[in-house]
Amino acid sequence: MKRFLDLADFSREEILDLIALACHLESHPEPRVLAGKILGLVMFNPSLRTLSSFQVGMMRLGGSSFVITPGHGTWQLESGIGVTMNGAAAEHVREGLPILASYADALGIRAFAEGKDLKYDLAETNFRAMSAVVDKPLINLESAVNHPCQALADWKTLEDLTVPQRAKFVLSWTNHPRITPMAVPAATVHMAAHRGMDVVVLRPEGYALPPETMDKARVAAAASGGSVRETNDRTEALAGAQIVYAKEWGSITHYGDSVGDAALRAGLADWCVREDWFASASKDCKFMHCLPVRRNVAVADEVLDGPRSIVQREAYNRLPAQMAVLYRLLSNGGTER
Ligand code: CP
Numbered sequence: 001m002k003r004f005l006d007l008a009d010f011s012r013e014e015i016l017d018l019i020a021l022a023c024h025l026e027s028h029p030e031p032r033v034l035a036g037k038i039l040g041l042v043m044f045n046p047s048l049r050t051l052s053s054f055q056v057g058m059m060r061l062g063g064s065s066f067v068i069t070p071g072h073g074t075w076q077l078e079s080g081i082g083v084t085m086n087g088a089a090a091e092h093v094r095e096g097l098p099i100l101a102s103y104a105d106a107l108g109i110r111a112f113a114e115g116k117d118l119k120y121d122l123a124e125t126n127f128r129a130m131s132a133v134v135d136k137p138l139i140n141l142e143s144a145v146n147h148p149c150q151a152l153a154d155w156k157t158l159e160d161l162t163v164p165q166r167a168k169f170v171l172s173w174t175n176h177p178r179i180t181p182m183a184v185p186a187a188t189v190h191m192a193a194h195r196g197m198d199v200v201v202l203r204p205e206g207y208a209l210p211p212e213t214m215d216k217a218r219v220a221a222a223a224s225g226g227s228v229r230e231t232n233d234r235t236e237a238l239a240g241a242q243i244v245y246a247k248e249w250g251s252i253t254h255y256g257d258s259v260g261d262a263a264l265r266a267g268l269a270d271w272c273v274r275e276d277w278f279a280s281a282s283k284d285c286k287f288m289h290c291l292p293v294r295r296n297v298a299v300a301d302e303v304l305d306g307p308r309s310i311v312q313r314e315a316y317n318r319l320p321a322q323m324a325v326l327y328r329l330l331s332n333g334g335t336e337r
Helices: 012-027 049-060 093-103 118-122 125-131 148-160 183-195 211-224 234-238 258-265 311-330
Strands: 038-043 064-068 106-110 138-140 168-173 198-202 227-231 243-247 286-288
Touching (some): 012 183, 038 049, 038 093, 049 064, 049 311, 093 106, 106 311, 138 148, 138 311, 148 183, 148 311, 168 234, 183 198, 183 211, 183 227, 183 243, 198 211, 198 234
Parallel strands (some): 038 064, 038 106, 106 138, 168 243, 198 227, 243 286
């Protein structure tokens, strides 16, 4: 493996093999397999789970890491193409990233959507430009419309709990005080479709996912035997659901327009997941969210603190799933597998 940028780059079997490796590393630690290896983590945006789990993952495999948060103790890095750099950024990623890559054995980059131009973000314009100047193994730590590390951990969580392949998986929009990116919902709908699940995207009017995102998921579903559809009918969507995965995201009809998006959201306060959402769901329906989450805006305490919630397991699984990715990228085969 040279890069881990998108689950779509891997077959279902390759992903299940990565998850098997993650499970193996949980029960058979390899504390020296990455001795001497260094991972650089370039964080244009904040993180709790991604940053800490990659640092810990490197340490648990015997390697080490360094963290760059551009503009905070380092030069601010410009990533725009063809920009006249007369603003705050003193250095461009075209110089900065190859330098950081030359110090490390692998780089991870987190760079969220710019949130101004949907086509620009859907094309992963910034991330692609950055990845083009990195000649070392590269990991997508969350880009404009993808979060493969979260998706891999979530897939592992579904395997851990032996959720059937054709289970009904509902990805539901939830409320949030601000516009949030589409990386997790896009990665999640694709992950569940790639796993072969019956996926329903539940969202109010105005919050449909981009057609490009739905098409990508449908291609994955066609290959895996799953299905993908969308609806605004909450009762119908949740009937028989075996997994409800909640996530906030912005409207594509008001992309980059915080005032318009806020006006659209103003009447949607009841899109906060509560226990009564599960009345017609499968009895053992589980609740997922990638975190961070706004309690009692996106999800009620009773759900997050209740027995359905597997959000802590998802977050824990970031560690073994990413250790498997690091192992494949950096171990030269390793000792065990
Ligand atoms: N889910 C997730 O990526 O969490 P962080 O933003 O804290 O890394």
